[in-house]
Amino acid sequence: MTQTWRILSEKRAQEVTKAQIIVASYVAKKRTIEEQIEKLDELISEYSKELFSTRKDGLADIGGSNLRRQFIAEVQQARDSLNRESSMLEIDLREARDVLQTRLLEEMKARKMLERDQERTDRENNLQERREFEATALNQFNLKNI
8 A cells, every 4th residue: 555655645746846837937927027017117217208308308309209109108008918918827826826735735645644554554564573473482482381
């Protein structure tokens, strides 16, 4: 039976490793998206300052201002898209963490069952050895008394 628990324990450990890899990939994707959002925010800020400074200076570059506004709008759309993707990824990450937690619990149960089975086997072996020792001692005692 110990072999069965050992195989089950190893299988559960492999499942935990797979779940950890999935969680790590989601975390890496989320970090990448957050960095991209940060860069887009910097672009929006930079182009907004330029647009404001051209208005403030009274420069009459209407075509350039319109292009800046259009660019800012497109970058904001890209940022909104990344925010939606980040929200969806957060849901997937939460689910992956729940799966990981479940897998960890299953692994701990299998490991505990392996330990219990090993302890039971050791107790049975000790009991068997003791019985054999007692039987041998009894036989020796009987042989001496004959």
